[in-house]
Amino acid sequence: xxxxxxxxxxxxxxxxxxxxxxxxxxxxxxxxxxxxxxxxxxxxxxxxxxxxxxxxxxxxxxxxxxxxxxxxxxxxxxxxxxxxxxxxxxxxxxxxxxxxxxxxxxxxxxxxxxxxxxxxxxxxxxxxxxxxxxxxxxxxxxxxxxxxxxxxxxxxxxxxxxxxxxxxxxxxxxxxxxxxxxxxxxxxxxxxxxxxxxxxxxxxxxxxxxxxxxxxxxxxxxxxxxxxxxxxxxxxxxxxxxxxxxxxxxxxxxxxxxxxxxxxxxxxxxxxxxxxxxxxxxxxxxxxxxxxxxxxxxxxxxxxxxxxxxxxxxxxxxxxxxxxxxxxxxxxxxxxxxxxxxxxxxxxxxxxxxxxxxxxxxxxxxxxxxxxxxxxxxxxxxxxxxxxxxxxxxxxxxxxxxxxxxxxx
Amino acid sequence: xxxxxxxxxxxxxxxxxxxxxxxxxxxxxxxxxxxxxxxxxxxxxxxxxxxxxxxxxxxxxxxxxxxxxxxxxxxxxxxxxxxxxxxxxxxxxxxxxxxxxxxxxxxxxxxxxxxxxxxxxxxxxxxxxxxxxxxxxxxxxxxxxxxxxxxxxxxxxxxxxxxxxxxxxxxxxxxxxxxxxxxxxxxxxxx
Numbered sequence: 115x116x117x118x119x120x121x122x123x124x125x126x127x128x129x130x131x132x133x134x135x136x137x138x139x140x141x142x143x144x145x146x147x148x149x150x151x152x153x154x155x156x157x158x159x160x161x162x163x164x165x166x167x168x169x170x171x172x173x174x175x176x177x178x179x180x181x182x183x184x185x186x187x188x189x190x191x192x193x194x195x196x197x198x199x200x201x202x203x204x205x206x207x208x209x210x211x212x213x214x215x216x217x218x219x220x221x222x223x224x225x226x227x228x229x230x231x232x233x234x235x236x237x238x239x240x241x242x243x244x245x246x247x248x249x250x251x252x253x254x255x256x257x258x259x260x261x262x263x264x265x266x267x268x269x270x271x272x273x274x275x276x277x278x279x280x281x282x283x284x285x286x287x288x289x290x291x292x293x294x295x296x297x298x299x300x301x302x303x304x305x306x307x308x309x310x311x312x313x314x315x316x317x318x319x320x321x322x323x324x325x326x327x328x329x330x331x332x333x334x335x336x337x338x339x340x341x342x343x344x345x346x347x348x349x350x351x352x353x354x355x356x357x358x359x360x361x362x363x364x365x366x367x368x369x370x371x372x373x374x375x376x377x378x379x380x381x382x383x384x385x386x387x388x389x390x391x392x393x394x395x396x397x398x399x400x401x402x403x404x405x406x407x408x409x410x411x412x413x414x415x416x417x418x419x420x421x422x423x424x425x426x427x428x429x430x431x432x433x434x435x436x437x438x439x440x441x442x443x444x445x446x447x448x449x450x451x452x453x454x455x456x457x458x459x460x461x462x463x464x465x466x467x468x469x470x471x472x473x474x475x476x477x478x479x480x481x482x483x484x485x486x487x488x489x490x491x492x493x494x495x496x497x498x499x500x501x502x503x504x505x506x507x508x509x510x511x512x513x514x515x516x517x518x519x520x521x522x523x
Numbered sequence: 524x525x526x527x528x529x530x531x532x533x534x535x536x537x538x539x540x541x542x543x544x545x546x547x548x549x550x551x552x553x554x555x556x557x558x559x560x561x562x563x564x565x566x567x568x569x570x571x572x573x574x575x576x577x578x579x580x581x582x583x584x585x586x587x588x589x590x591x592x593x594x595x596x597x598x599x600x601x602x603x604x605x606x607x608x609x610x611x612x613x614x615x616x617x618x619x620x621x622x623x624x625x626x627x628x629x630x631x632x633x634x635x636x637x638x639x640x641x642x643x644x645x646x647x648x649x650x651x652x653x654x655x656x657x658x659x660x661x662x663x664x665x666x667x668x669x670x671x672x673x674x675x676x677x678x679x680x681x682x683x684x685x686x687x688x689x690x691x692x693x694x695x696x697x698x699x700x701x702x703x704x705x706x707x708x709x710x711x712x713x714x
Contacts, residue, residue: 396617402609438582440574522564 118364121502131495138489145482156473159229162222163327163472164483166230169215170323171347171464172490173208173265174315174340175457178348180205180272181311184304187275190297192517193375196367199507200355202279204348205272206501207494212265219323223257230472232329244330252326260322264314271307278303282511293513316341324464327471331409333398339390340467343429346383347460349376350453355498357450364507370444371521377443380456384433387460391426412470417477421466428459461487528669528694529555530678531654532687533662537563539686540663544569546685547667552678555668558658577642581635588630592623654693 142165150161179201186194194201228235232245233252239245245252278300287293320340325332333339353376359365395414398406413422432455442448469478509515534540540557544566547554554570600606601613608615640646658664665687667678675692682690 392617392620396620399617402611440578 118366119506119508121359121364121499121507123499123503124362127495127499131492131499134488134492135496136489136492138486138492141482141485141489145486148482155227155229159227159472160478162218162225162227163230163468164478164486165218166222166323167464167468168483168486168490169211169218171344171461172487172494173211173215174344175347175351175460176204176207176211176494177268177272177311177315178345179352180208180268180275180307181315181345182348182352183275184307184311187300187304188308190301190514192514193372193521195509195512195515195518196372196521197352197356197359197365198279198509198512199502199505200359200365201352202276202505203498203501204351204355204494206276207497208265208272209269210497211490211493212269216261216265219261220258223254230327233326248329251322252329257322260318264310264319267310267314268307271303271310274303275300275307279509279512280505282509283506286511287513297513315344324467327468328409330405333394333406333409335390335394339387339394342383342387342390343460343463346380346387346429347457349379349383350456351494352376353380353449354453354457357446357453359502359507360446367508367519370446371523372518373446373449374440374443374523375521377437377449377452380449380452381433381437381443384429384437384456388426388430391430412474413466416470417475418466418470421462421477425459425462425466428455429463432459526694526696528675528692529654530667530669530673530675530682530690531693532665532667532682532690533655533657534665534687535662536686537663540665541566541569543665543685543687547665547681550681552673552681553668553670555666558654558664558666560659560661560663577635577638580638581631584634585627585631587634588627589623591630592626593619596622652695654695655689 145161145164149157152158182194183198183201183205185191222230223234226234228238231252233239233248234254239249250256278296282296287296315337317337320337321332324340325336353373356365356368356373356376360368395410398410412418433452436448437443437452465480465483534543544554544557548571557566557570559566596619597614600615605613607613608618611618653659653664654666655662655664665682667673667682669675669678669692679690679692
């Protein structure tokens with residue numbers, strides 16, 4: 115069979131992604147009818163919280179692809195070159211979901227939805243010593259500016275990284291000096307992205323978007339923990355697309371050596387996520403201070419117990435035991451199954467970050483949230499496939515490409 | 524200890540070694556081992572070695588460490604000498620996880636190192652004998668084991684024909700490390 119260097123979207127894939135998006139839209143409408151349009155602010159909050167959880171989760175997951183590209187660039191890694199166009203295409207979805215997510219966040223903040231973000235209620239903050247101490251960080255203008263700068267920054271720097279990669283397709287680098295210069299240039303832009311990333315996902319943005327739902331409570335580990343959650347899901351997403359393309363006779367240079375490395379990433383970062391999750395839990399559990407344990411009360415002991423422990427099993431025990439052996443990480447079926455499981459598990463993780471504060475007395479009907487999640491999955495499938503068609507699947511002129519073709523673990 | 528005969532040939536080039544390994548296996552000789560100065564990617568596959576089971580051993584050691592830690596702390600802190608620490612339950616599992624983790628790692632690490640030494644027959648003060656000491660420097664050394672049906676002269680001829688130099692027949696004691704220790708001669712001494 116001839117080498118197929120450019121991707122054309124299969125009809126069936128297109129139909130499925132459209133159907134999923136339609137399904138997601140229906141779920142949003144359904145949720146709007148049952149909760150969002152109600153006069154009860156608690157019910158409204160349930161609608162917006164569902165949008166918030168899904169859009170933030172999927173935005174951070176697709177953005178993890180660009181983080182993956184940048185860390186491998188900074189480390190001068192070559193092994194991922196054979197499938198690098200896949201994370202590039204996934205990161206091209208960042209602006210799309212970024213706009214959706216930014217709109218939802220700003221709508222929640224400026225729509226004065228006090229049930230989700232208590233700190234938007236100026237009257238309440240005045241009489242609340244804890245929240246008035248946090249006023250410098252938790253206020254509307256700062257939230258809006260930080261959100262916009264973050265999303266625009268990710269999109270622009272991601273665009274620059276993709277441009278640097280695509281530029282080589284038409285103009286190969288002639289001399290060694292050119293190649294060195296190109297790698298240096300890449301390194302600089304990747305470093306800039308990492309700096310922005312560490313100032314946002316790894317430190318401030320999860321505090322702002324997610325942790326401020328429990329405005330009185332705080333944990334300095336929260337952002338790291340969120341980052342680990344989305345990074346492992348991001349790797350799982352990359353693995354899924356690589357396997358999908360491989361099944362459709364693309365990416366002929368990717369073999370199970372590359373899959374093995376992706377599997378290792380999934381395994382390692384599942385364990386890393388658990389480490390952070392547990393560190394946050396254990397310190398609070400051990401100190402046993404009421405204002406801290408209040409976060410875990412509804413989650414680990416209250417009505418969200420089932421989701422909490424189910425998520426722990428899916429995100430830690432399953433990857434630990436299933437992905438541990440070498441043969442499992444080199445098996446396309448196992449890795450695909452685990453990738454789906456991991457993404458679902460971390461989606462549940464985000465679910466239990468958001469909802470216990472918004473709806474403390476009853477667990478909302480998760481069917482709607484799953485429907486909206488499927489809508490986002492459809493959107494990611496559609497937009498990534500579109501981005502994949504725009505460039506050849508192998509970055510053939512990149513100086514490190516040979517390292518990937520002969521990659522051997 | 525049983526004595527065995529080996530036919531030993533040296534190679535100086537990887538590009539000759541790889542096809543030679545393939546030819547030796549195809550010709551049906553019993554390949555004892557190939558000794559190289561550095562690890563070579565793909566040589567294990569070419570030689571038809573199975574994957575190591577060291578990691579399975581590691582997993583078992585790790586599980587042993589986990590069980591040891593959890594059962595000992597449980598026994599000590601709930602049955603033998605129950606102490607109330609700051610109102611926590613006696614069975615305070617989250618507080619024990621760090622220790623459990625450390626013991627898992629310790630058991631797995633130490634166990635795997637010792638197993639590795641056992642498999643490679645390495646121990647302090649044991650001198651390993653080489654078929655050709657240059658296999659620690661710049662030469663790839665291949666050893667064929669003589670079975671009952673091996674024609675030594677023919678095998679030597681064959682090794683030479685596929686690019687080996689310095690082909691000779693050597694006798695070695697097989698078995699555990701004490702055997703090779705007793706047989707050792709200092710390389711710098713006159714025979």
